[in-house]
Amino acid sequence: MKRKKRDLLLLLIALLILAITFTAIYFSNKNSVYKERLAEEELTTLDFYSMQEYSAGNAAAVMDALKTGNTKKLEKLMIDPAGVDALMNFADWKNADFENATSMGAGSLTPAPDENGKMDISERFIVNVGDVKYVLFVETLTSRWGMNNDGVSAAAATTFGHFDGTDYAWNGEGDDQSVLAGSLWWNRGN
DSSP states (O other): OHHHHHHHHHHHHHHHHHHHHHHHHHHHHHHHHHHHHHHHOOOOSOOHHHHHHHHHHHHHHHHHHHHHTOHHHHHHHBSSOTTHHHHHHHSOGGGBOGGGOEEEEEEOSSSSOOTTSOEEEEEEEEEEETTEEEEEEEEEEEETTTTEEEEEEEEEEEEHHHHHHTTTOOOSOOOTTEEEEEOOSTTTTO
């Protein structure tokens, strides 16, 4: 009777070791096959629908961080947090009417993804802060031809008067009347 129990226990241990070995081999192969296929992937179609979703989500998160006045929250959204303090101090964002902000639509300021499949999508919003109108610019960086959200590459603000003075051509560039946090992907070569 003891021998049967011992043999049964040994059999169960052997089956357990075998199951663990097969599971480890399966997941090891699965990850290497995934990485191999990802490296061989040739994307040719831009996923603009996903890019728009990422842009909307990132813009809402930036507005929320500005509204709460939480600099750390905004820094976490940014790929490069340089200039976040200047953006936070540019206006009294706690009193901004982000709920009624007017979007000017989302779009890319570059003609196509770069050789690594990275591409920008940005959106400008007209926001009232008390009696003053501002324009908020949020640029999102995507990769894999728009399939991955890499985060907020730039967030910028200017007064509506300055924006109007540029004939609505201001796209986040920092100057003496504007503030820029992060760095503009679309303008990286200029």
